[in-house]
Amino acid sequence: MPTVYVNDKPVEIGTKRLNCVQVAELAGVFVPHYCWHEALSVVASCRMCLVEVGDLKDGKVTMQPRVLPGCQTPVKDGTVIVTGEYDKRDKSLPALAYDPGYTRTAPLGERAKKSQADTLEGLLINHPLDCPVCDKAGECKLQDFSYKYGRSESRMVDVKNTPPNKPQLSSKITLFTDRCIMCTRCVRFTREISGTAELYVSGRGHHEEIDVFPGRPLENKLAGNVVDLCPVGALGSKDFLYKQRVWYLKTVDGVCNRCSTGCSTYVDANKDIVYRIRARHNPEAQGHFICDEGRYGYHHANSGERFVRPVTKSEGKFKPIAWSTLLPQLKQEFADAVTANATGVVAVLSPFLTAEEAFLLGTYFKSLSKDVRLVLGPVPLIGADDTYPKNAKGEPVEPVKFTIRAEKAPNRNGVEAVLKQLQGEVITFASIAKESLSAMWFSGGYPDKSHLDALVPTGWKAPVLLVAQDLLPTVVTASAKYILPATTGFEKDGTFVNHANYVQTFGRAARPPQEARTELQLAFDLLGRKGLVQPGAVRKEMAKAVPFFGALAPETRIALEVAGERGA
């Protein structure tokens, strides 16, 4: 078995083709880096990942006389890596037989350590050190690495370069030029992943800057990723700029609800307000990146238009109603409608519901009568799947590295799996839209209300008893008897199933508005169960009842926990 030694610790690499940074990570040693990114090409230019490399042959280690960039140095059987943190190694392991000539001139790890400190000193020469007003402070790699690997004081006493900032770089992204450390991750991203190649390096030497060509701003649907990729505070999202200090944010693993790709995300919220969505690396779902629709697609959660309490229509106007009055009333009215004509009662389960919610709501309505129909809510299809990278003409190129899907709903597959289990078939909204019904429960949760408005046929006649649960006012809520506030994908704990039937659970990042009840709690209450709902318990119940979700039974989370730095 091929073995590599990292700070004397043997690591078996099997048949994998790895570089020194990756192998060190397997050994539990972090090698700091800026320019290297798993999804991008290797340029080895930041010179932060410098390590000492040697070869183990016949029990003796021959070290190369110079430090090497770990990101660009492939390992093979017998490669010996000594990082700058050699003095913090596991000293219980036997030391290898290093060349005494090599260790005589400098102790092991000292060369790498000094080179890394030198690199950091270089990076800070023209860096403005404006951390107190920088949005990145707190999650900045330059801060972190300087603290951990750098010098404690600067020897630079001269005037720093102060290139002008570039807020015109893009409508959504601004560039603080002086903070840039020229890792060129953003440039490589636009060339290799989005393929749109808007960014380039202008100038030379210490006057280098990231820039766009005049009249060709950084506008593509993946552009926001350059902000995530930027290891320092140079590229800033205008959406997030000066909104929050990052150390106030609580990060929760989320799943994007804007299309059926189901990207894994980090949802950053503070005091129940979502401020930012970032990509979470998940090779099973989407990879390293997310699109701008998902990244900026959280504003509906903070919208002033949202329904925040249940209301009922009386005398042509919506008036608030207390849950304690509303719940018995709803139960009674649906029971009456079912008794009168069960086939005239439908429950529309939106593709924005979590699987647990669809399961519990469906269970409730099927408990009223077998003839109550469960219907899949309208599924927005906008245009065609949009794949990246693009070529210069904007045409998609193979191999595809990212897809924004046309189906703008996160959980059609999950809801369908529930429907198939509960009633054996999936009834679409279009097929019942023309029918004259007596009662309808319409669960919505559409973040973009125009999507729903477009899918309800003109001349649609609302049943007399229409209970609409949604986030924002739509044509459906307009003709409802009761409007119940819905909760966004950030305000609940649940499970989504993406286009490829990949099941992901996610956590709650923010609490819903005070007077709102989550769909899950509501279904729980309608079923007459007592107390607060436990999403995990419902998930187990669902997993037992619906074989499709069987895998969720033994453990509640199957979303891949990806090793390494979050969002790095």
Added chain:
Amino acid sequence: MPYEPVLLARINKPNSGKLEGYRADGGYATFERALKEKKPLDVVTQVKDSGLRGRGGAGFPCGLKWTFLPKDHPGPIYLAVNADESEPCTYNNRILMERDPHQVLEGIMLACYAIKSQKAFFYVRYEYGDSFRSLEAAVNELYAAKLLGKNILGTNFELDIVIHRGAGAYVCGEETGLIESLEGKRAWPRIKPPFPAIEGAFRKPTIVNNVETLACVTQIMKRGNDWFKSLGVPPDPKNPRDAGSYGPKLYTLAGHVEKPVCVELPMGVTIRDLVEKHGGGVWKGRKAKAVNPGGLSMGFIDVNAPLKGEDGKTEYDIPLDFNGPGSVACLGLGTAAITVVDDQTSMVDVLHNVCQFFAHESCGQCTPCREGTGWMLKITDRMRRGHGHKEDLDILIDVGDRIGIMPGTTICGLADGAGWPVKTLIRKFRADFEATIKSGVKSQYAKSLALVGAH
């Protein structure tokens, strides 16, 4: 007996740049003979055995480089001619290209025949307009005479030479930077390995050779290895890795000399001889203080520093072969462009000039060089304005020491070249710098902080 120039033999003749004139002097006969009588491998072997080392700066054995090409490669294989002569005070390639382009072109044709290349890219520095025009005219003459194109001289050999004007940056002269620039990209040197001989221009095997090297190839094939080896310095028997410094070399003289000229001499002439005999001595009757033995990036020698173990000799007496400058802490022979600094020049001004050049020309890819060169410029600029600190000198040496491929902190070797003159100047003339810093005298050339912007 004075040395009779070979490479520069024709430059003062009328019609020296014309095919007619070159043919009258026996031009292209060597190529024709090689094409008809020799196999490509024979040419490679002869060049390898001649001991010809690259004239571009690194001194890598030329024939050896040719043998690094993959065997039985289906092609195409490219030859890239490095004529991006950007090292300060260097103009030996320019003379060859302007005055005797056919000598170089014949070398290219021989080299292409040897390495089985059907396409050569002649990468000419952008600023060299005259060279570009004379080469273009010469290549057109060759096409008209059917010496380029298909079925050259009735054989199966075909060759095209493309003249490419460079992108106006120092880093375009680094061999992989040149290849990137040739491909139409920003001239950021590539990570090696793979070396260009395995994967170079357009991801095909590529040999990059200097103009003067190729002119030497012409003469080696014409006059033979015995002639070539009769000139220059044989390998040092004590150093098994020394490949010797054979052949003629074009030395250019610049700076404070009476006659700034390009002279051709056998390898191994001493700096003193070169300056005193061929350059007419230091200008205005002054004395030399420091000499840059081979292009700015090679560092400086102290004219008055005695050589160890050799009585009465100073660093001024070192031979200009591939080993000489290295023996006195310089980086190497480089481009053999000798720049003389007289004894009335402030070393702070020299240092500032050096730093300004490298800060301007650092390509900006690797952090240590990008930030290091800029920092060194800022320090020396301040020092020149009379505000130097005593710790500045140690910082400059530290920065100079830590950038480059030797410590392993950069991708290309030009960073070593940026640090070398700084640290040799300070180490060799420390007393001068300390005196200037202590006195706080402002340089007579110091203006306000004028940093050079993007090119």
